[in-house]
Amino acid sequence: MEQLSREAEKSTPKVICDPKDNYILIKGESYPENSFEFYEPIMDWVEEYMDQVNNENVEVELSLSYLNTSSTKSLMCILDILEEAYQEGKDIKVDWYYDEENELSYEMAQDFMDYLEIPFNLQVKEED
Numbered sequence: 001m002e003q004l005s006r007e008a009e010k011s012t013p014k015v016i017c018d019p020k021d022n023y024i025l026i027k028g029e030s031y032p033e034n035s036f037e038f039y040e041p042i043m044d045w046v047e048e049y050m051d052q053v054n055n056e057n058v059e060v061e062l063s064l065s066y067l068n069t070s071s072t073k074s075l076m077c078i079l080d081i082l083e084e085a086y087q088e089g090k091d092i093k094v095d096w097y098y099d100e101e102n103e104l105s106y107e108m109a110q111d112f113m114d115y116l117e118i119p120f121n122l123q124v125k126e127e128d
Contacts (some may be wrong), residue, residue: 030071039074
């Protein structure tokens with residue numbers, strides 16, 4: 001399976017989906033004009049990857065300072081795929097990094113954490 005990478009742009013986050021290192025990163029702000037178009041290949045990749053994962057520890061790192069409504073729905077679809085894989089016995093851990101000075105990013109992370117049944121760690125984002 002190939003790695004999927006997207007560099008951050010003005011309205012889209014940086015994305016790294018690396019099957020070799022069992023690592024998924026989504027970092028930045030997300031408010032594309034068409035979030036489904038942006039996130040669909042990522043959702044497809046995650047779904048295919050989860051079908052191939054066996055005993056590997058999968059690390060998911062999220063660091064999102066802003067998500068518009070449609071990006072929130074798309075991210076929820078990705079997290080639902082991960083949650084389903086976790087419930088099937090796959091070893092998945094989500095680390096969500098938030099900015100201490102951005103109360104909304106913490107609340108957004110907390111909302112996702114409350115909704116999902118998957119190991120979820122909230123961590124203060126260190127300066128880049």
